[in-house]
Amino acid sequence: xxxxxxxxxxxxxxxxxxxxxxxxxxxxxxxxxxxxxxxxxxxxxxxxxxxxxxxxxxxxxxxxxxxxxxxxxxxxxxxxxxxxxxxxxxxxxxxxxxxxxxxxxxxxxxxxxxxxxxxxxxxxxxxxxxxxxxxxxxxxxxxxxxxxxxxxxxxxxxxxxxxxxxxxxxxxxxxxxxxxxxxxxxxxxxxxxxxxxxxxxxxxxxxxxxxxxxxxxxxxxxxxxxxxxxx
Amino acid sequence: xxxxxxxxxxxxxxxxxxxxxxxxxxxxxxxxxxxxxxxxxxxxxxxxxxxxxxxxxxxxxxxxxxxxxxxxxxxxxxxxxxxxxxxxxxxxxxxxxxxxxxxxxxxxxxxxxxxxxxxxxxxxxxxxxxxxxxxxxxxxxxxxxxxxxxxxxxxxxxxxxxxxxxxxxxxxxxxxxxxxxxxxxxxxxxxxxxxxxxxxxxxxxxxxxxxxxxxxxxxxxxxxxxxxxxxxxxxxxxxxxxxxxxxxxxxxxxxxxxxxxxxxxxxxxxxxxxxxxxxxxxxxxxxxxxxxxxxxxxxxxxxxxxxxxxxxxxxxxxxxxxxxxxxxxxxxxxxxxxxxxxxxxxxxxxxxxxxxxxxxxxxxxxxxxx
Numbered sequence: 001x002x003x004x005x006x007x008x009x010x011x012x013x014x015x016x017x018x019x020x021x022x023x024x025x026x027x028x029x030x031x032x033x034x035x036x037x038x039x040x041x042x043x044x045x046x047x048x049x050x051x052x053x054x055x056x057x058x059x060x061x062x063x064x065x066x067x068x069x070x071x072x073x074x075x076x077x078x079x080x081x082x083x084x085x086x087x088x089x090x091x092x093x094x095x096x097x098x099x100x101x102x103x104x105x106x107x108x109x110x111x112x113x114x115x116x117x118x119x120x121x122x123x124x125x126x127x128x129x130x131x132x133x134x135x136x137x138x139x140x141x142x143x144x145x146x147x148x149x150x151x152x153x154x155x156x157x158x159x160x161x162x163x164x165x166x167x168x169x170x171x172x173x174x175x176x177x178x179x180x181x182x183x184x185x186x187x188x189x190x191x192x193x194x195x196x197x198x199x200x201x202x203x204x205x206x207x208x209x210x211x212x213x214x215x216x217x218x219x220x221x222x223x224x225x226x227x228x229x230x231x
Numbered sequence: 232x233x234x235x236x237x238x239x240x241x242x243x244x245x246x247x248x249x250x251x252x253x254x255x256x257x258x259x260x261x262x263x264x265x266x267x268x269x270x271x272x273x274x275x276x277x278x279x280x281x282x283x284x285x286x287x288x289x290x291x292x293x294x295x296x297x298x299x300x301x302x303x304x305x306x307x308x309x310x311x312x313x314x315x316x317x318x319x320x321x322x323x324x325x326x327x328x329x330x331x332x333x334x335x336x337x338x339x340x341x342x343x344x345x346x347x348x349x350x351x352x353x354x355x356x357x358x359x360x361x362x363x364x365x366x367x368x369x370x371x372x373x374x375x376x377x378x379x380x381x382x383x384x385x386x387x388x389x390x391x392x393x394x395x396x397x398x399x400x401x402x403x404x405x406x407x408x409x410x411x412x413x414x415x416x417x418x419x420x421x422x423x424x425x426x427x428x429x430x431x432x433x434x435x436x437x438x439x440x441x442x443x444x445x446x447x448x449x450x451x452x453x454x455x456x457x458x459x460x461x462x463x464x465x466x467x468x469x470x471x472x473x474x475x476x477x478x479x480x481x482x483x484x485x486x487x488x489x490x491x492x493x494x495x496x497x498x499x500x501x502x503x504x505x506x507x508x509x510x511x512x513x514x515x516x517x518x519x520x521x522x523x524x525x526x527x528x529x530x531x532x533x534x535x536x537x538x539x540x541x542x543x544x545x546x547x548x549x550x551x552x553x554x555x556x557x558x559x560x561x562x563x564x565x566x567x568x569x570x571x572x573x574x575x576x577x578x579x580x581x582x583x584x585x586x587x588x589x590x591x592x593x594x595x596x597x598x599x600x601x
């Protein structure tokens with residue numbers, strides 16, 4: 001955690017609840033959380049505790065039933081253009097990389113930049129730079145089926161960085177990887193935080209993976225568990 | 232975007248080919264109907280260009296300009312209309328000469344009117360005004376029939392001596408034969424009748440005003456000064472055009488349903504992909520454009536194929552013994568654009584609903600789709 005930071009918190013969550021349409025499932029029950037700029041936070045907890053739901057709300061992929069979420073200067077319930085917020089402010093990494101199998105690694109990164117003001121040549125150059133940064137500069141023409149699980153996830157990380165986001169939300173990014181690939185991806189996250197100052201919020205059910213973060217937040221039954229509570 | 236469109240089309244080659252082929256069939260049908268109807272219209276109205284007149288007068292409401300019937304009294308009244316400089320009455324008939332020439336055009340015209348009508352005798356002489364077995368052949372007709380001045384031309388159940396070869400400078404007129412007006416009237420048992428009257432107005436006279444005066448005095452007649460007007464005056468052509476329009480609309484609707492159905496299937500298979508694109512910040516309009524673009528690319532390919540197929544089909548149709556000499560396709564840039572518009576119309580209409588559905592997918596739900 002960046003304790004010495006005097007900057008305003010990057011993410012503020014106040015009293016957020018999420019009840020699904022039929023009203024019978026309360027996924028989140030009054031979550032309060034603050035995350036500083038440049039902080040690497042892991043959210044852990046058992047299956048169904050609401051951690052992925054919370055991440056979806058933070059990325060403006062869904063809307064809370066009640067409560068307020070602020071990410072940087074954006075108040076999410078007042079967002080006029082959630083697409084623009086996701087495109088400009090957020091990088092997403094999923095458990096199952098979600099790459100387009102028909103496109104090369106390079107094009108998978110580039111599609112995230114469509115709609116940006118960068119000219120085409122600059123987009124390509126930037127995407128090549130990102131792939132190089134995640135150690136895949138030699139595999140830019142390969143399509144996802146021609147890459148290993150770890151390599152695919154690194155392409156997904158490069159795609160998440162395509163629009164130079166200030167926050168990365170990663171949902172079980174190592175969930176489908178072997179230990180070596182897990183190690184590579186986690187080191188990549190650490191480097192993003194230290195080299196680029198990116199705020200990272202990572203959901204994981206694996207305590208060993210969570211240990212690499214600055215801070216671990218435990219969730220239980222749709223709430224943030226008090227520090228010291230059993231995970 | 233183009234890379235993604237190309238990759239998506241290539242990934243589902245069989246389906247893409249199916250859509251392109253459906254578009255091609257519809258475009259082929261529409262273009263073939265268009266060029267055939269255009270050919271018929273050109274043939275039906277070509278005679279109007281032969282007379283080199285300011286406008287032509289025909290009987291109002293006839294199903295075919297060749298069936299127009301104007302009698303001697305009406306012809307005289309036309310000539311007496313203020314502003315008319317000259318009026319040439321012409322009888323038009325068709326003759327089945329052979330299987331290769333089933334609609335040979337015969338023109339009945341007085342020899343005194345030949346110069347006004349724009350006819351130049353290039354070999355031999357003009358026929359006599361009351362000659363009964365004399366004919367002049369257009370130079371193209373003479374060439375096609377292999378006849379010369381002094382030869383015999385069999386038509387209307389009689390043997391006619393070719394006394395001259397003429398030129399009008401108009402392909403249609405040069406492919407016909409000219410008879411003395413009374414002789415052709417007698418052959419066809421329509422004494423005193425002409426089909427069309429070719430009118431020239433005097434110097435300084437307004438053609439439009441003369442036409443208005445003429446039709447006001449003789450409402451049973453109509454005037455034609457452009458080929459488009461001829462198309463409207465000839466009811467057969469009106470019906471034909473209506474049939475082409477109806478077929479075009481039907482082709483677009485059926486094609487759009489085929490395209491839409493296939494694109495919808497593709498949407499269901501690619502739900503996660505669209506969810507991902509929305510999750511990484513693609514706006515709805517961009518997703519709509521992606522789906523429509525795929526469909527447009529296939530439509531362009533299908534339209535090109537359809538237009539090519541139409542060339543092939545009309546060539547085959549024209550070669551059929553039953554249609555030889557009757558069917559004249561007329562490939563114009565208009566037919567090309569018509570075909571392209573049909574293809575694009577199908578693509579846009581067909582992909583509209585699937586694209587809007589794709590754009591409105593909720594990213595989280597779409598991403599969790601298996």
